Amino acid sequence: MYENRFTNWVRWCDRNVTEEVKYPGIYIVAVADEDISGSNFSWTTDIAYVGMTNSLKGLAGRLKQFDNTIKGKSGHGGADRMRLKYQNYNELVNKLYVAVAPFTCNVKSHKPEDLRVMGEVAKFEYDCFACFTELFGCLPEFNDHVKSPKYSLTIGRKEYILEV
Helix, strand or coil, rough: HHHHCCCCCCHHHHHHHHHHHHCEEEEEEEECCCCCCCCCCCCCCCEEEEEEEEECHHHHHHHHHHHHHHHCCCHHCCCCCCHHHCCCHHHHHCCEEEEEEEECCCCCCHHHHHHHHHHHHHHHHHHHHHHHHHHCCCCHHHHHCCCCCCCCHCCCHHHHHHHC
């Protein structure tokens, strides 16, 4: 049902190639052993994370935060969980793909129509969680806060304690 709302899968390194990333919206990250770039978005167990943004920097800004976090910085909770499992950035990005569902609006505006679109973004994220859960019986791996702890609260915390 929601499949037509998303772009085709793109390699992580090509995530900013399209104009759509300047808008707010939903992004879905997959970790796949085979190359899925260019293929139509579809719900798959390779989906590792579903996220959203209504920020001024749009999807591009949020995906940059995700990238910075899997590289070892901080700023994105889901990416911090992914980093615990995939600690080698270079190996991970070769298997990382993203599809986006942009929502055209002016995030700086307080006009009712723009505010409604931003509300649609938030609702659509939860619709995506519901769809994934209906298909696979659980949340995507790194959306599950209980089953996927954060790097910064496990290994990162141990590293910090050792330094002090």
